[in-house]
Amino acid sequence: MVKIPLLDLKNVQTEFKINGQYYPAVSDFNLQVYPNEILAIVGESGCGKSTLATTIMGLQDPQETRITGSIQFAGQELTDLDEAHYNTLRGAKLGMIFQDPLSSLNPLKRIEAQIAEVLFYHTDLTATQRHQRVLELLKEVGIENPQRTAHQFPHQLSGGMRQRVIIAIAIACRPDLLIADEPTTALDVTIQAQILDLLRQIQRESQTGIILITHDLGVVAETADRVAVMYGGQIVELGPVQAIFEKPQHPYTRSLLRSMPQRDNPTDELYVIEGMVPSLQEMPLTGDRFAPRIPWLNPAAHEPNPILHEVETDHYVRCSCYQQFEFPEGTKA
């Protein structure tokens, strides 16, 4: 059976204007997201994950940004949409959850008003029905006393409760696609697990396609169906979660995994990836963008213009350098 993607990105490039010149934060980006899957996007800070999310959501300032390529959502091209049309999709068919629940909520409005607002704009529900729906949504996201929470202001809630409220707003209109940008980073571990469970429950019950953006590979292993590893604005590896964890190929994926604390040996010395993600102006645009961070690898191992290779079914790796890459002797295995 042919699977129809919910979201289909083709050659997407997002460039920021800095001192009058454009620099790509996302480039050569090709990706499909399907209904009822959680696709994780991972990479260090500065790899372009949030830029990709805001590009899909149409939240980039056109004065400062240039977006090229095609973004199709449920068969509709988004890159041509004007703000009014985007507004009919955002909050309704396209939902987004940001990292910091406090700054995503209006401190001066009660929780009920903030959830009801989305229902007001995107549904025909009456005021009484909206009130009822707000309570149902709060219950759905695991809030024990919806009546009480509905009446409270954001500062009266814990971080975990606020994130649940944000999720309630994001799912209020049953979006087909939900983008969650670091949804658990600000939360402690127990609450993190509960929020991830909630996302999985939403995916299962509503067949939602979810893009989960995170730098935390532990979160990815627990939650995702597929994983896109991003470096320098590009996908460097894409595959089913099991393939990424059990048979990682790209030197960047392998380095990220090696730098992750092991559960059975949490105090073990960690591998540290050499150097840093370069700024946009310093990012090399030809050759393998990760090459400067693995300087011991023979430069001839890299392709001059690396492309994604399918190494096994549905598992893609950029640049054939993975065939020759080894960690230097003496680094932690």
Ligand SMILES: Nc1ncnc2c1ncn2[C@@H]1O[C@H](COP(=O)(O)OP(=O)(O)OP(=O)(O)O)[C@@H](O)[C@H]1O
């Ligand atoms: N409005 C902007 N103008 C210029 N450069 C920007 C802008 N927004 C982001 N960048 C740059 O684009 C690159 C990608 O940033 P982005 O925030 O998308 O990365 P990220 O992987 O999401 O990182 P983080 O996890 O820290 O949010 C970075 O070099 C960042 O400095």
